[in-house]
Amino acid sequence: MNDEQYKGYRGRTREVLERFGARVWGDVELESDGCTFHGIILPRSETADADHVVLKLHSGYNVGVHADRIRDIREVGYKKAHYQIPESEFPRDDSKPDVTLLGTGGTIASRLDYTTGAVIPAFSPGELYGAVPELADIANLTTRKLFGIFSEDMGPHQWKTLAAEIGVEFEKGASGIVIGHGTDTMHYTAAILSFMVQDPPGPIVLVGSQRSSDRPSSDAARNLINAVHTAAYSDIAEVMVCMFGPTSDEFDLLHRGTRVRKMHSSTRSTFRTLSARPLATVSPGKIRTIEENYRTRDMARKPRINPAFEEKVSLVTYYPNMKGDIIDALVDNGYKGIIIGGTGLGHVNRLLFPSIRNAVQRGVHVYMTVQTLWGYVHMNVYDTGRYLLDLGVIPAGNMLPEVAYVKLGWALGQSSDPEEVRKIMLTSISHEITEREPYDGYIVLQGGLPEVDEFLKGHLL
Amino acid sequence: MTLSTGDRTPELEWGRDNRDILCAVKTFTIHDPSFYHRLGFKCGLEVHYQLATEKKLFCNCPAVIRNDKPDATILRHMRPTLSELGEYDGTALMEFKTKKNVTYQLYRDTVCTYEMDDTPPFPINTQALEYALTVATMLGMNVVDEFHISRKQYLDGSIPTGFQRTGIIALGGALSLRSGKKIRLSHLCLEEDACREISDRGHEVIFRTDRLSFPLVEVITEPDISDPYELVETSWRISELLRATGKVRRGIGTVRQDVNVSIKGGRRIEIKGVPRIPLFPRLVHSEAIRQFNLLDIKKELRARGITADNLKTISKSLTRTLKHTRIPVLRAALDRGDDVRGICLCGFAGLLNHELQPGVPFSRDFSGRVRVIACLDEPPILFHTDDRDHLPLSEEEWKGLRETFEMKSTDVVVIVWGPEIDTKTAVEEIRIRACEACDEIPPETRQALRDGTTDFERILPGPDRMYPDTDSAPVAIPRGKVEAVRSALPPDPARQEESLIKAGLSEEFAGRFVRMAEPEYVEAALSDPGVARFLAAMCVNHFPSLRREGLDPSRIPLQTLIDLASLCTDELFPPSRIRFALQQICLNPAMGPQDFLVTLPDPEEIRNKLRESGNSRRSLDPEPRKRAIMGEVMRAYGCRVPGTILSRLYEEINHHER
Numbered sequence A: 001m002n003d004e005q006y007k008g009y010r011g012r013t014r015e016v017l018e019r020f021g022a023r024v025w026g027d028v029e030l031e032s033d034g035c036t037f038h039g040i041i042l043p044r045s046e047t048a049d050a051d052h053v054v055l056k057l058h059s060g061y062n063v064g065v066h067a068d069r070i071r072d073i074r075e076v077g078y079k080k081a082h083y084q085i086p087e088s089e090f091p092r093d094d095s096k097p098d099v100t101l102l103g104t105g106g107t108i109a110s111r112l113d114y115t116t117g118a119v120i121p122a123f124s125p126g127e128l129y130g131a132v133p134e135l136a137d138i139a140n141l142t143t144r145k146l147f148g149i150f151s152e153d154m155g156p157h158q159w160k161t162l163a164a165e166i167g168v169e170f171e172k173g174a175s176g177i178v179i180g181h182g183t184d185t186m187h188y189t190a191a192i193l194s195f196m197v198q199d200p201p202g203p204i205v206l207v208g209s210q211r212s213s214d215r216p217s218s219d220a221a222r223n224l225i226n227a228v229h230t231a232a233y234s235d236i237a238e239v240m241v242c243m244f245g246p247t248s249d250e251f252d253l254l255h256r257g258t259r260v261r262k263m264h265s266s267t268r269s270t271f272r273t274l275s276a277r278p279l280a281t282v283s284p285g286k287i288r289t290i291e292e293n294y295r296t297r298d299m300a301r302k303p304r305i306n307p308a309f310e311e312k313v314s315l316v317t318y319y320p321n322m323k324g325d326i327i328d329a330l331v332d333n334g335y336k337g338i339i340i341g342g343t344g345l346g347h348v349n350r351l352l353f354p355s356i357r358n359a360v361q362r363g364v365h366v367y368m369t370v371q372t373l374w375g376y377v378h379m380n381v382y383d384t385g386r387y388l389l390d391l392g393v394i395p396a397g398n399m400l401p402e403v404a405y406v407k408l409g410w411a412l413g414q415s416s417d418p419e420e421v422r423k424i425m426l427t428s429i430s431h432e433i434t435e436r437e438p439y440d441g442y443i444v445l446q447g448g449l450p451e452v453d454e455f456l457k458g459h460l461l
Numbered sequence B: 001m002t003l004s005t006g007d008r009t010p011e012l013e014w015g016r017d018n019r020d021i022l023c024a025v026k027t028f029t030i031h032d033p034s035f036y037h038r039l040g041f042k043c044g045l046e047v048h049y050q051l052a053t054e055k056k057l058f059c060n061c062p063a064v065i066r067n068d069k070p071d072a073t074i075l076r077h078m079r080p081t082l083s084e085l086g087e088y089d090g091t092a093l094m095e096f097k098t099k100k101n102v103t104y105q106l107y108r109d110t111v112c113t114y115e116m117d118d119t120p121p122f123p124i125n126t127q128a129l130e131y132a133l134t135v136a137t138m139l140g141m142n143v144v145d146e147f148h149i150s151r152k153q154y155l156d157g158s159i160p161t162g163f164q165r166t167g168i169i170a171l172g173g174a175l176s177l178r179s180g181k182k183i184r185l186s187h188l189c190l191e192e193d194a195c196r197e198i199s200d201r202g203h204e205v206i207f208r209t210d211r212l213s214f215p216l217v218e219v220i221t222e223p224d225i226s227d228p229y230e231l232v233e234t235s236w237r238i239s240e241l242l243r244a245t246g247k248v249r250r251g252i253g254t255v256r257q258d259v260n261v262s263i264k265g266g267r268r269i270e271i272k273g274v275p276r277i278p279l280f281p282r283l284v285h286s287e288a289i290r291q292f293n294l295l296d297i298k299k300e301l302r303a304r305g306i307t308a309d310n311l312k313t314i315s316k317s318l319t320r321t322l323k324h325t326r327i328p329v330l331r332a333a334l335d336r337g338d339d340v341r342g343i344c345l346c347g348f349a350g351l352l353n354h355e356l357q358p359g360v361p362f363s364r365d366f367s368g369r370v371r372v373i374a375c376l377d378e379p380p381i382l383f384h385t386d387d388r389d390h391l392p393l394s395e396e397e398w399k400g401l402r403e404t405f406e407m408k409s410t411d412v413v414v415i416v417w418g419p420e421i422d423t424k425t426a427v428e429e430i431r432i433r434a435c436e437a438c439d440e441i442p443p444e445t446r447q448a449l450r451d452g453t454t455d456f457e458r459i460l461p462g463p464d465r466m467y468p469d470t471d472s473a474p475v476a477i478p479r480g481k482v483e484a485v486r487s488a489l490p491p492d493p494a495r496q497e498e499s500l501i502k503a504g505l506s507e508e509f510a511g512r513f514v515r516m517a518e519p520e521y522v523e524a525a526l527s528d529p530g531v532a533r534f535l536a537a538m539c540v541n542h543f544p545s546l547r548r549e550g551l552d553p554s555r556i557p558l559q560t561l562i563d564l565a566s567l568c569t570d571e572l573f574p575p576s577r578i579r580f581a582l583q584q585i586c587l588n589p590a591m592g593p594q595d596f597l598v599t600l601p602d603p604e605e606i607r608n609k610l611r612e613s614g615n616s617r618r619s620l621d622p623e624p625r626k627r628a629i630m631g632e633v634m635r636a637y638g639c640r641v642p643g644t645i646l647s648r649l650y651e652e653i654n655h656h657e658r
Helices: A011-019 A125-131 A133-137 A156-172 A186-196 A220-233 A324-332 A350-361 A383-391 A401-414 A418-426 A450-458 B016-024 B033-039 B090-098 B126-138 B228-245 B277-303 B328-336 B363-373 B395-405 B420-439 B479-487 B493-502 B507-516 B519-527 B529-548 B558-568 B575-587 B603-615 B622-636 B643-657
Strands: A026-032 A035-041 A052-057 A062-066 A070-078 A098-103 A110-112 A119-121 A140-145 A176-180 A204-207 A239-244 A252-256 A260-262 A271-273 A280-283 A286-289 A313-317 A337-342 A365-370 B042-050 B072-076 B101-106 B150-153 B163-171 B174-176 B182-192 B196-201 B204-208 B215-221 B255-262 B269-274 B313-317 B339-345 B355-357 B412-418 B444-448 B454-459 B466-468
Touching: A011 A052, A011 A070, A026 A052, A026 A062, A035 A062, A062 B163, A098 A156, A098 A220, A125 A133, A125 A140, A133 A220, A156 A176, A156 A186, A176 A220, A186 A204, A186 A239, A186 A260, A186 A401, A204 A220, A220 A239, A220 A252, A220 A280, A220 A286, A239 A271, A252 A271, A313 A324, A313 A401, A324 A350, A337 A401, A350 A365, A350 A383, A365 A401, A365 A418, A401 A418, B033 B228, B033 B277, B042 B228, B126 B163, B126 B182, B126 B215, B126 B228, B126 B479, B174 B228, B182 B228, B215 B228, B228 B255, B228 B277, B228 B493, B228 B507, B255 B277, B269 B277, B277 B355, B277 B420, B277 B444, B277 B454, B313 B395, B313 B420, B328 B339, B328 B412, B339 B395, B339 B420, B355 B363, B363 B412, B363 B420, B363 B454, B412 B420, B493 B507, B493 B519, B507 B519, B507 B529, B519 B529, B519 B558, B529 B558, B529 B575, B558 B575, B603 B622, B603 B643, B622 B643
Parallel strands: A098 A140, A098 A176, A176 A204, A204 A239, A313 A337, A337 A365, B101 B204, B269 B444
Antiparallel strands: A026 A035, A026 A070, A035 A052, A052 A062, A110 A119, A239 A252, A252 A280, A260 A271, A280 A286, B042 B215, B042 B255, B072 B101, B150 B163, B150 B466, B163 B182, B174 B182, B182 B215, B196 B204, B255 B269, B313 B339, B339 B412, B444 B454
């Protein structure tokens, strides 16, 4: 109880609050040297210093008052904030498809938490309806909160649970599944679900936001609207990521789960399909297909759920001067699989050869991908590549390093036989390895070129 | 009943004593202070000054205004979000109803992903923080111990994030007016500036991001100002103090002022974007009168038995009723396939023509809402049946209208046109405004128009739109830092003004000098009272006219001016030459006063010439003799010797000779 009263306050500030009988959420008159403040005492962030008491003034502004300068605090009222999204019942319309939203802890709709500065997700259909009423025009929404964690805390346990729950929801008759997800590791989850859930009857759409939903400019509502529309109506029965195409509020792109990657730390248009084209664009009420080759919707089809995962797998990006001890350490620690993100066509320096040889001899499965992200591994072009092949390193085609990582975990979860694992790894299940790379699979416009500047002038970014 | 300042009656009553207030409706005449005291007039100022930093507040972009073609654009939309206390703000909801497509213009080299809301803020600009501390201490305010950045929601699109990052840097303090009255200061904010609006038509609004995130300080006073005269003085006082710091930007667009006005029984109304101080009196006068008249309308509605609860309104499409109309805008709308829609406000007859502000009827309060919220902005925005001059309906159309709404002579019908989705919003907003008329003056932000009247801009936002910025950590401000800033403060211009008056400048002249001049000129004048008058004349008279000629007087080195001042006291540098010298130095700052001096022959030589000339004219009377001698000598020197000097030398000789 005491802790709740002094939430986040410690040391000197806590002493001062106790001395004057003041508490968090108290509406107070606070006298400091030369100034009287009228406002509500807010909880203190645990990462902030222990010197200042935070007040929300009646004007709405916050200020911090140094503990040493506080002369008196008088509580004149008490006003605890109730974080609440306006909630009303999500209307049901039998003529509309059913969509299930599975929550993992992203910020699709949210409210603020003072202490950590985090946003608390709004999640029940009623809360979502309050925040994004447009959803009711699209589908009947059911929501299930599976976890409440940050994107970076997602891992094998959550992936397995998600895969199983997707199976359950399709079994229950959902037309499509939307998964609310933090964006940082969204592409890992998209990739592993592409392997764990095969032949889904309808769309499985991962969605998140780059600007949290507590701000008016958030991309969250638009992404969610587009994702729910995709889940409800799209003919593409694959695992997809639905996020902003351009940074403008224009349309979302549907990216294939195995070819998508987060490419920018903050911009809205961060997700890109690499070495291929995205599946489609989606804007409110409209899906425009780009890639014709996809698995089509068939609600009678039973998905095959295969939630296997071996956790002792690592992803190592090679850098010049990397020493063999990095590889040795993984082997000594019992790692069973290593994905190397090699330079260029798939290379590491010769100093690593003994360690790699040792790893393979001790039964570790070693696969090569490229840290250039775009393009294929070609290990026959240079001697280094050929030596690595001789050592038993297996090229993973144009599988993205992160995709190769989750796929190796999945493969090793099913078998430890090198041939069997190799077969799983190199048989493309969901376009993670493609036979060919179209020339427009790699388009990174170079700013500064006159023709690019001209293009940017005439188009929304 | 009479109106006294101490009167606690919640609203004004009609009476003989208010005759002059009624008369004031027709004019912009600013009355003497007692008039406003009787109205219970109160106002407070919010003044924004851009800080003269090199970079923006939360990113490393240079703070520069762009007038060239933008390099790229982005499109965004705004949605209201919850405040930390879990409520939606009224303004936020209003702005959401408008459903605007917001386009932002970008410049590659002065706008980055921060302004585009594509990256979180960088650590706050320390130069801006320091400048804000200077402003705070200059105003005698108490600097906060810890600066917290909040987000203040703006859904009009003027900021791509949808909120302005702002925080209180200081509180309290007061300004003294000449009368001795104190105007208390509420708080000082350090915040980022918003975009510049380029255009706003229908649902399309375009903003330019150049100005976005310029550091600003906002000075907010308590509503202690009780007449327009005090308002002007307060505004000048803030201006002179801030400019004296040398830390604020100067020039067009760098200062923006808002004023909050209320009268007794009225409501706080914010008038936004007052460009110049001299416009204040008209605007606040006009707003005070508007509130008075709105209270009058409310009383009239009550007398007619109309309340917000029982107000009857009917809205219907008039597309069929007016299908043969010849009124050009309606004709064009129907031909486009747009909707024409009417709303009947039962019992409102006569009120929409009621003059609220000088020359402005009550109907503007309705058209403002339609323009902003329903995005219907084709002039005249609306028609109403009390204004038949502008609504020349045929007999048949009148009949149709009356039948459609079962209209009585006590009713009024307001007509709007445009896309149906917008006309529906429009009639709903008209209904809401009519309900408000029965109840109270709606809290609004109103835009200042050049003619001294105001128009609706948005619903006045409340504290519900503020929440902490989770992207930035609080900044502790050590007392030592505040003390350091305080000890380096420039002098108070009011004190300087007093000293200049003591040095012999007139009150008016000293005041204008201190307000108009850069601080270093005033300091130079104070440290050498001998040059004070000269420097003041430069800054107050000469510099503005040089600027009008397209010259830049700031190019003239201060020392050059001081040198000029000492020469100017001598007859050697006639005032007519000063102007020429200033023009030349503006163009070539390396020049000095010596380059413009008349090269004077040796005085003894002049004396000899005067004597020679005099010897041949002994017979003349003194006056004609002097004229003749001086004329001859002057011609001999080709006018290089000023008349004053010749005259003085002539008198010396004659004096001796006598």
